[in-house]
Amino acid sequence: MSDMSGTFLADAGAQVQTILVIDDNPVNLGVVGEHLEDNNYNVTVAQDGMEGLRRAELGQPDLILLDVMMPGIDGFETCRRLKANPLTAEIPVIFMTALTDVHDKVAAFQAGGVDYISKPFQSEELLARVRTHLSLRNTQRNLAARNARLEMEIAARHSAEVSLKRTEVSYRRLFETAPDGLMLVDAQTGEVFDANPAAVSMFSHDPADVLGKRIWELAGSARTTFGEAMLQESVRRGIVKYDDWELIAAGGVTTHAEVITRTYETDQRQVVLFNFRNINDRKEAEARIRYMALHDALTGLPNRTLLTDRLGQAVAQARRSGQQVAVMMLDLDHFKHINDSLGHHVGDMLLQTVADRLRSCLRECDTAARLGGDEFVILLGDVAHAGDVDVVAGKVLQALKGAFLIEQHQLHIGGSIGVSTFPQDGEDPAKLLRSADTAMYDAKGNGRGIHRHFTPAMNEATMRWQELANDIHMACVNGEFTLYYQPQVALDGYHVTGVEALLRWNHPVQGLVLPSVFVPLLEELGLIVEVGDWVLEQACRQNVAWQRAGHPPIRMAVNLSAQQFYRGDIVKSVRRALAVSGMDPQWLELELTESLTLDDTEVTIQIMNDLKALGVTLSLDDFGTGWSSLSYLRRFPLDRIKIDRTFMSEVATEPNAAAVVQGILSLAQNLGLGCVAEGVESREQLDYLKRQICSEMQGFLFSRPLAAEDVAQVLTHAIGPRRIGDGRSDRD
Numbered sequence: 001m002s003d004m005s006g007t008f009l010a011d012a013g014a015q016v017q018t019i020l021v022i023d024d025n026p027v028n029l030g031v032v033g034e035h036l037e038d039n040n041y042n043v044t045v046a047q048d049g050m051e052g053l054r055r056a057e058l059g060q061p062d063l064i065l066l067d068v069m070m071p072g073i074d075g076f077e078t079c080r081r082l083k084a085n086p087l088t089a090e091i092p093v094i095f096m097t098a099l100t101d102v103h104d105k106v107a108a109f110q111a112g113g114v115d116y117i118s119k120p121f122q123s124e125e126l127l128a129r130v131r132t133h134l135s136l137r138n139t140q141r142n143l144a145a146r147n148a149r150l151e152m153e154i155a156a157r158h159s160a161e162v163s164l165k166r167t168e169v170s171y172r173r174l175f176e177t178a179p180d181g182l183m184l185v186d187a188q189t190g191e192v193f194d195a196n197p198a199a200v201s202m203f204s205h206d207p208a209d210v211l212g213k214r215i216w217e218l219a220g221s222a223r224t225t226f227g228e229a230m231l232q233e234s235v236r237r238g239i240v241k242y243d244d245w246e247l248i249a250a251g252g253v254t255t256h257a258e259v260i261t262r263t264y265e266t267d268q269r270q271v272v273l274f275n276f277r278n279i280n281d282r283k284e285a286e287a288r289i290r291y292m293a294l295h296d297a298l299t300g301l302p303n304r305t306l307l308t309d310r311l312g313q314a315v316a317q318a319r320r321s322g323q324q325v326a327v328m329m330l331d332l333d334h335f336k337h338i339n340d341s342l343g344h345h346v347g348d349m350l351l352q353t354v355a356d357r358l359r360s361c362l363r364e365c366d367t368a369a370r371l372g373g374d375e376f377v378i379l380l381g382d383v384a385h386a387g388d389v390d391v392v393a394g395k396v397l398q399a400l401k402g403a404f405l406i407e408q409h410q411l412h413i414g415g416s417i418g419v420s421t422f423p424q425d426g427e428d429p430a431k432l433l434r435s436a437d438t439a440m441y442d443a444k445g446n447g448r449g450i451h452r453h454f455t456p457a458m459n460e461a462t463m464r465w466q467e468l469a470n471d472i473h474m475a476c477v478n479g480e481f482t483l484y485y486q487p488q489v490a491l492d493g494y495h496v497t498g499v500e501a502l503l504r505w506n507h508p509v510q511g512l513v514l515p516s517v518f519v520p521l522l523e524e525l526g527l528i529v530e531v532g533d534w535v536l537e538q539a540c541r542q543n544v545a546w547q548r549a550g551h552p553p554i555r556m557a558v559n560l561s562a563q564q565f566y567r568g569d570i571v572k573s574v575r576r577a578l579a580v581s582g583m584d585p586q587w588l589e590l591e592l593t594e595s596l597t598l599d600d601t602e603v604t605i606q607i608m609n610d611l612k613a614l615g616v617t618l619s620l621d622d623f624g625t626g627w628s629s630l631s632y633l634r635r636f637p638l639d640r641i642k643i644d645r646t647f648m649s650e651v652a653t654e655p656n657a658a659a660v661v662q663g664i665l666s667l668a669q670n671l672g673l674g675c676v677a678e679g680v681e682s683r684e685q686l687d688y689l690k691r692q693i694c695s696e697m698q699g700f701l702f703s704r705p706l707a708a709e710d711v712a713q714v715l716t717h718a719i720g721p722r723r724i725g726d727g728r729s730d731r732d
């Protein structure tokens, strides 16, 4: 014992219990404390009630031995206060009393004591009572702890049940509202015993049509059949995925579904969960992508890929049936002009309308495809007679002849068609397309607006064309171009009023090549603007040279191609040619072909006005061959028209041609336009013209196109019909 108010340090074993002894008598404290410590109890002491209360609250002893008679608050009051304090209420209190009055003992119990020991102590009695109450206290504690545990367990179980119920509700809600169709099927019987609304809607409006049915009975309304064997397969493999089931609900609504089946065990049975995922959007996107991959976006026609595929199939079929397949390659004439002058928007609309017209010419089994630009292909699958192809080609060309009305523009195009036939012109799609392409170029080179069947000889022409294409690049570099000049003569007196500059190519091997061969090539290769600028400059320089040599000034007519007009900056080119040559603009005449001016637009008129503002004159070439000549004459700021030589060739023999020429001449006169008759070759034609009101003519009767140095001779003297072939002409 360290001091009277301290702690008796007893055996510090793990199970040692603590007893608080409250007594004002130090002797009692010492005796009781020593006795208890000897019996392995921890002992704390307090010498009055108040101190005892503090120690009890702080130390939480297992038992309190409390003297009754103490100064300050007595034992009864101390006990009452201990019981009133929740922190100390459960600590058993044994009174130590010398009192023998039974009332005091009753008072002790009433105050909350559990027992009493009479003084003087019998040590065995003290220990027996202490042990008994400690054991009771332990039992009480254990019971309390067990009760608390039980209560906690009950509470935990209750909350688990609640949360299980909540989870079930949540799962049900998830099941009901899942966007995927979910269906529970008995693995043994195939019976559908549960299905969410999404699953039901894939088969029917009414759940009764689904629940209780066998899964394969439902599958009867799906295009994909699901049988008993498949159910067993799903059970055997656990998880099975089906990529695309086509389900048809009542009312015919089709759902494409990706289906996953999962098999699992429940308490009562083996269940197959069917998960139907609606993949309609994905299927639509796939279909759209497939369509886009196989069709031309602008016209909706099959593209090259689809055409090649269909052509391959048609060839395979024809090989079996012994029939023919025809491929028509169609290229639009003048499309580039329209695209350049009116813009891509109008060009696109024109191509769409062409596609519509092609569709209207063909049977269901035929294919019209667009390869790109203005290139179309028509595939005739089963051709019984060779003549059928000509009929279709004629129909297509006829359909393209009618005017196209696109955004207030009346447009005229035509087409050139090349035809190849399986098996004679090619055994496979690639060869057939190549042959048709070759034939199409032949059609273009032979006047356009026609169709040509492929012949092996065309390959040679194509090869020549290829060679020329290679050579013409060198021609630009090596300066192999030259100009010839064909005089234009006044009918009155036969003096030369002007010359038309005509381009020639001095090919190093082939000699002089005519423009009808290479100008389309220059246009095709995009070189015409560059070469045209050279022609303009050269023609102007030559005109100035003749004048400087003392010849009277004459008109210099220069041909312009559509590409020069629309793609290049023709106004700038003309201004430059005039500037570098020093030529007076009044002597320069620009010849526009009627096909060039078919784009009757503000753009065309503006360019013409800008050219006129430079001081040059404008003439309309090949007049009478176009589509709307009269409207051109009214709207365009022209100075002259040139009557196409096709009319002149027939004027002496064909009354109709003579009437047309007469009409054109009086029209020109009424509009105040000059007139040149082209292609005058015979005296009959000349005599006819003399009877008309035509002022000038041009043709082989007077002169072929001449080299520049030979023109000088005819400039000083009037030339007449007798001079045919005089001088060094382009045909020499």
Ligand SMILES: Nc1nc2c(ncn2[C@@H]2O[C@H](COP(=O)(O)O[C@H]3[C@@H](O)[C@H](n4cnc5c(=O)[nH]c(N)nc54)O[C@@H]3COP(=O)(O)O)[C@@H](O)[C@H]2O)c(=O)[nH]1
Residues within 6 Å of the ligand: 486, 500, 501, 502, 503, 514, 515, 516, 519, 532, 535, 559, 560, 561, 621, 622, 642, 645, 678, 679, 680, 681, 698, 699, 700, 701, 705
């Ligand atoms: N863009 C450019 N085009 C040009 C240029 N140079 C010529 N051309 C065009 O090429 C086409 C063919 O021209 P060409 O072979 O020179 O033929 C011209 C004459 O030789 C021919 N002609 C003249 N008189 C007669 C005749 O009595 N009979 C007959 N059969 N042919 C004759 O006509 C051509 C001139 O015609 P045109 O131009 O319509 O006045 C031709 O379309 C040229 O335009 C060039 O530099 N740029």
